[in-house]
Amino acid sequence: xxxxxxxxxxxTVSEGxxxxxxxxxxYGATPYLFWYVQSPGQGLQLLLKYFSGDTLVQGIKGFExxxxxxxxxxxxxxxxxxxxxxxxxxxxxxxxxxxxxxxxGAGTRLFVKA
Amino acid sequence: xAQVTQxxxxxxxxxxxxxxxTCSQNMNHEYMSWYRQDPGLGLRxxxxxxxxxxxxxxxxxxxxxxxxxxxxxxxxxxxxxSPNQTSLYFCASRFIGAEGGYTFGSGTRxxxx
Numbered sequence: 608x609x610x611x612x613x614x615x616x617x618x619t620v621s622e623g624x625x626x627x628x629x630x631x632x633x634y635g636a637t638p639y640l641f642w643y644v645q646s647p648g649q650g651l652q653l654l655l656k657y658f659s660g661d662t663l664v665q666g667i668k669g670f671e672x673x674x675x676x677x678x679x680x681x682x683x684x685x686x687x688x689x690x691x692x693x694x695x696x697x698x699x700x701x702x703x704x705x706x707x708x709x710x711x712g713a714g715t716r717l718f719v720k721a
Numbered sequence: 722x723a724q725v726t727q728x729x730x731x732x733x734x735x736x737x738x739x740x741x742x743t744c745s746q747n748m749n750h751e752y753m754s755w756y757r758q759d760p761g762l763g764l765r766x767x768x769x770x771x772x773x774x775x776x777x778x779x780x781x782x783x784x785x786x787x788x789x790x791x792x793x794x795x796x797x798x799x800x801x802x803s804p805n806q807t808s809l810y811f812c813a814s815r816f817i818g819a820e821g822g823y824t825f826g827s828g829t830r831x832x833x834x
Binding site: 639650707712 | 756
């Protein structure tokens with residue numbers, strides 16, 4: 608069955624430190640891949656997406672993600688975290704079921720230490 | 722401004738009292754969907770619609786109804802709410818080709834007592 612795994616339920620990093628959030632998916636082909644961010648009390652906002660081409664994609668707020676087909680991974684990175692990045696991050700895939708079903712991971716909550 | 726508007730943001734109701742959560746988008750998106758978000762379970766799809774008058778069940782449709790009479794609106798109806806429907810609900814929309822990703826509403830926090 609298709610699935611999205613975010614192995615880390617929560618991560619704490621110091622402000623200014625680098626960040627990597629992990630995401631693995633299970634699907635027979637290359638899906639469309641997304642990262643969303645949810646700030647407290649808000650809806651989800653699209654950070655970045657990948658569906659073809661360069662496997663390193665740039666998003667908003669200084670985030671980037673790299674698609675690795677051999678590892679079925681789409682990890683999110685940021686070189687220097689700001690306190691305002693504290694939020695929950697969701698990896699998602701859209702798979703072709705005739706209407707492109709989107710499957711979300713369970714999310715990773717990011718805490719930022721001063 | 723391109724957006725998905727949900728109302729209300731917060732709602733407390735009693736078991737069995739019918740309620741409707743409204744959702745409207747202004748981006749001419751064909752595809753609209755309702756999700757519920759529960760701690761530890763991520764987002765689970767309740768219902769979706771690929772266009773006007775075309776709706777289908779998601780992963781957790783029991784106890785919910787939807788309709789899509791106009792392209793911009795996709796209300797979620799709970800005809801007889803129960804406490805296990807206490808949750809955070811999100812409406813989202815996108816174009817039929819999924820590569821653009823979703824635009825989400827701000828959410829409706831529903832409590833059923």
